[in-house]
Amino acid sequence: MDSTEWKIGQYPLHVLVLAANVKGIAVPVYFRIYTHKGVLSEKERIGFIRKSLSVIDLRDKLLIADREFIGKDWFDFLSKNRIDFLIRLRKGIYQQWVDLECKQYEKLQKRALKKAYAQAQFTLEKQPYRLEVYRNENQSEKEPLVYLLTNRLKEKRTGKQYGKRWKIEYCFKHLNEYCFKHLKTNGFNLQQVAFQDTNKIRLLISFVIVAYILAIEQGILQEKQNPVRHIRFANGKKYRSVSIFRDGLQKLKEKLTYLVDFRTYLFKLTPKETTILKIV
Structure with missing residues (x-):
């Protein structure tokens, strides 16, 4: 779950998105837009999740x-609706409750650094x-520690899954960088359209x-048929030379030259005819 700020013309807006992790890729399943400035209130976030529950069953899923x-x-709303969560905290948040029960907030930090x-577990x-504190592997001087809060108590070190959240931002990075590029500047000038x-x-x-x-979807299919090469970096990790999104987008461009091609492509995805497909 994440929010991102966009600007179309002079119209600033926030997009709050819930994405599912599908084979290591964040796929948006529900979103809402908000036009006011500043962070979203608890009431707005709770309302967002209430409505998203009609789209996807979040019970026992991990919300990051x-x-x-x-x-x-x-936190109370998520717990009572059986939605497990893993949320990053700022340093010192809820320290009084941790110290009240465990008296070890400072000890936690020292232990995590070492x-x-x-x-530590506490009740709010x-x-x-459970508050989980990890040493920041990015070696950030400003934030040497990462503080994570979770209500998933049976699983050890739930915080290891926090890295999955970045895939949501990556999704919207792709949307901005590739999907909107031509709409913004190359002819359509979407940024100059004053949407109200x-x-x-x-x-x-x-x-x-x-x-x-x-x-x-096309990128995943392409990966099965003709995998791209991977590049090994100095840290020993291997990464795709081309992302699944970019690979899939390129293949779509090659396949869908004309509108009729797109219509045929949609029919193959959804064999049952619908009114929308008939119109296309």
Whole structure:
């Protein structure tokens, strides 16, 4: 779960998105847009999750989010709806509750710096949580430690899954960098269009997300048929030379030269005819 700030013309907006991790790729399943400035309130976030529950069953799933998604009512709502979460905290947040029960917040930090990990359980508004503290592997001087809060208590070191959250940002990086590039500047000049209708913006983003998902699907299929080469870096890790999204998008461009090609492609994805496909 993440929010990103976009600007179309002079119209700033926030996009709050819930994405599912599919084979290591973040696939958006629900989103809403907000036009006010500043972070979203707990009430807005709770309303967002309530509506998303009609799209996807989040019970016993792990919701991963960043530091802006905090609050006692928010945590309580997620726990009572059987939604496990892993949320990053700022240093010192809820320290008083940790110290009240464990009296070891400072000890946690020292232990994490020395051994790379430390944890403590505490209760907030009658709900049990675990604070996990990790040594920052990025060697950041400003943030030598990463603080994570979770209500998934049976699993050890839930915080190791926090890295998956970045895939959501990566999704919107792709949407901005590739899908919107031509719409913004190369002829359409979308940035100069003064949108005032939220529904139009929502529809536009929906189309772009559909394009992103189609590219991801094509990229996954292409990976099975003709895998791209991987590059090994100095740290020993290997990465794709071309992302699944970019590979899939290129193949879509090659396949879908004309509108009729796109229509045929959609029919293959959804064999049952629908009114929308008939119109296309």
